[in-house]
Amino acid sequence: MTEPVTLDQVARAAGVSRSTASRAINGGVASKQAIAAVARAVAELGFVPNRAARTLARQRTDQVAIVAPESPTAIFVDPFIGVVIAAVAHCLWQAGLQPQLALADPADPVASTKRFLHHSNVDGILVVHFHHDSCLEALLGELDLPIAFLGRPPAGVAAPYVDADNVQGGYVATKHLLDQGRRHVASISGSLTRSAAVDRRAGYLRAHREAGVEPGPAIELDFQFGAPGAAAARLLAGDPNIDAIFAQSDSLAAGALQAAAAAGRRVPEDIAVVGYDDSATAVQVFPNLTTVAQPVAALGSAAAGLIADRLRHGRWGEWPRLFPTELVIRQSA
Amino acid sequence: MTEPVTLDQVARAAGVSRSTASRAINGGVASKQAIAAVARAVAELGFVPNRAARTLARQRTDQVAIVAPESPTAIFVDPFIGVVIAAVAHCLWQAGLQPQLALADPADPVASTKRFLHHSNVDGILVVHFHHDSCLEALLGELDLPIAFLGRPPAGVAAPYVDADNVQGGYVATKHLLDQGRRHVASISGSLTRSAAVDRRAGYLRAHREAGVEPGPAIELDFQFGAPGAAAARLLAGDPNIDAIFAQSDSLAAGALQAAAAAGRRVPEDIAVVGYDDSATAVQVFPNLTTVAQPVAALGSAAAGLIADRLRHGRWGEWPRLFPTELVIRQSA
């Protein structure tokens, strides 16, 4: 049906040479009439440049990879990954760049991501959702492509990045609890291979230091694996003095809520709970969660802007950029 | 650093011609020694074929687009989209195909999806999460590429597809409620522009017909917009006889739970609630949701298999394929 139309045909239809047609299309020098004629021909024939040919000739793809070296299942559990990616995609499209989500093969996320990066010939890379133990550092070094991070990159990798101010997030959440007079604030974190978890914990500790209160028990749980409810139950069983929980995600907080209910402790009277993310979960559970909201879209835009600027203007913008978080107070604390 | 190495260099290093090198690499005819020599050269030089060049020469990309003509934000709220995509990705990688998630620009999802499809030169398309009002039918027709659907395609589009048996899902959920003696089963559905919603409702109606019970009031709500809680509250306020709710997603069911609580009705004693999806939400809320589970991974694999078979063997496999759902009984009904 739609046999592909080539630049040659456009040129012929417009009565010019192929090179003039090319210039007319790509904004090079050309007479007004030539441009008009070519434009008409393009419209009539429905010409759309062949990406492979263009890439080959230009030696660039105008594509940037969004990589998260994990199984898609794991990526998508992140409650705001969609918002991040929407913002990134929008920003990239604006800059004439095409976002390419590197979809890993769940059977071997790291290997398939490597394969993707090797074969995909993108112009730049945006890394999100990075585990520091993902063995991808080396690869990212080898590929010598512009690369930016959403979230602080692993120590030793001096790459441009933007991040939410997780230290501050952990701090305000914890301070909110301490200010209420809570004195045994337990902490449930995600995997500490993620910088976000480490930073939030640092904020938690700082709040305790400032208040002169001893930090409570802590439990580390991978974001996606393990049953949050069971973990929280163990926590509560282990220390009956606990009167508050700082959970590093709303889903962990939901687990804490269930554990509290199972243990016959009221929330927030007996135990106050603060979550993180301000996701849909926060208002689906009862009591609704007090939680830390991140400027997710802004983060996405900023990260995309980083790589877009580099690709378009040849130099990195200012970095790092830290975005403040905000405590959303509801019922659970 | 890593200046790209070409096939020419490999050929020279291996002491053969470029075409022999090409054959050796791509499994064409070649002597054992040639293959060995080329393999060594490839390894030593770290050769990785240029995708654009290969695409141009082969006239095919070995890429398949996964399209959902919506803002990424909307796509990612779907609780199991991650699992679907993981399964799809795995299946495609297995077939030597690279999944390309078409990330729309949230500012204009349909237009950017069209742009993507036009410029992206993929070999095939897998459509998921399709709204029947998305104006994409025409485009999909123009592009004459192999295209398959996950979820029943719009009427009039006779494309290969796989789907969950949503009629059955709606049926078992509703029957479960009716079998308990509930007689006023309200229904909260997602947007009826989605075939899934229509089908689930059909199942709901069938169960009523078989039981000789009059269908209860219904409310239609887009999956992502509108506050499920408020809608459910209106529903309850409008009809005090309601003793059960069939919600077409767990997130809608969570709203129903909140509305019930706000109205002072106990669940499941006064009002039974059944959700749909068996998502994380189902066990985060209290009471835990009785819900309809779909064989999500199987759906993804089957859909990917459809397009992979077509691309690899030139013909469509058997379709449509319907996958049964399963009622997961917990506390809410």
Place this chain on the structure above:
DNA sequence: CTGTTAGCGCATTCAC
């Protein structure tokens, strides 16, 4: 089994 040759569709020198 191998090398030579000729494109794939486009951008981009370079003369004119």
Place this chain on the structure above:
DNA sequence: GTGAATGCGCTAACAG
């Protein structure tokens, strides 16, 4: 301002 020529890196006929 324009066209002719050249090459991007690879595959696939085609002879040998």
